[in-house]
Amino acid sequence: MLDRPLQQLNTLERCFVVFWEYIKISSIVVGGGYAIIAASQQVFVKKRQWLNDDNILDMVIITQAVPGILATNTAIYIGYKVAGFAGAVSAMIGSALPSIVIIIIIAAGLSNVPLDNPHVRGAMIGVVSGVVSMVLMAAFRLRKKAFSGNLSVAIAIFALVGMVVLKISPLWIMLLAISAGIVDVYLMRKKMKP
Numbered sequence: 698m699l700d701r702p703l704q705q706l707n708t709l710e711r712c713f714v715v716f717w718e719y720i721k722i723s724s725i726v727v728g729g730g731y732a733i734i735a736a737s738q739q740v741f742v743k744k745r746q747w748l749n750d751d752n753i754l755d756m757v758i759i760t761q762a763v764p765g766i767l768a769t770n771t772a773i774y775i776g777y778k779v780a781g782f783a784g785a786v787s788a789m790i791g792s793a794l795p796s797i798v799i800i801i802i803i804a805a806g807l808s809n810v811p812l813d814n815p816h817v818r819g820a821m822i823g824v825v826s827g828v829v830s831m832v833l834m835a836a837f838r839l840r841k842k843a844f845s846g847n848l849s850v851a852i853a854i855f856a857l858v859g860m861v862v863l864k865i866s867p868l869w870i871m872l873l874a875i876s877a878g879i880v881d882v883y884l885m886r887k888k889m890k891p
Contacts, residue, residue: 703747703779711780712787714745719772719791724799730760730767732828733792735835737775747779754842762871768792848881 703711718740726736734757741748756778760770769792776788811817844850852874859865859873 700745703745708780708783712776712783715772715776715779715784716787716791719776719788720795723768723792723795726831727824727828729828730771731832731835733768733771734760735831737771738835738838741775741779748775750839750842752778754839757839768796848877852877 706714722733722736722740726732734753737756738750738753742750742753756771756774760767760774763770769789772788772792773785776784776786778784780787844853856870856874859870860867
């Protein structure tokens, strides 16, 4: 019933869908914000076709630039795009609720879990490997939108080298990348004027 196109759903139905989708996403997806981004792209771009890759790329940029938990910021952004303020609140609650319940259960029983058990360690290795592959897949899907020219490729290479090799703070990387983008657009506009 709620698999109809976005335009055919009223606000309450949209809020329920984002709430329920984020309940499902947050219940199953392990690995934090980047895994949530990949799962959100799968649900709202690929499956439902309510958003497009440009929306997801904008979301990545915005959610990285504001403080807070990346997974929750992602849900709020998508909820807002789908159903306005009510959708943002619905998605935020849907994304937080499973985590709250799961953390309470884990905290209550963590002392009984043998973390040095080879099966538990194997499960953790499997989870980490799966999460990394999901994040890489999301990045791979967004590559064409993210790399629109030589400058964006240069910024990406600089950011990678800056963080991995030079150990520059991500805050400085972002500020330098923003500055480079602004200068590039300014220079392009200046060339276009007669």
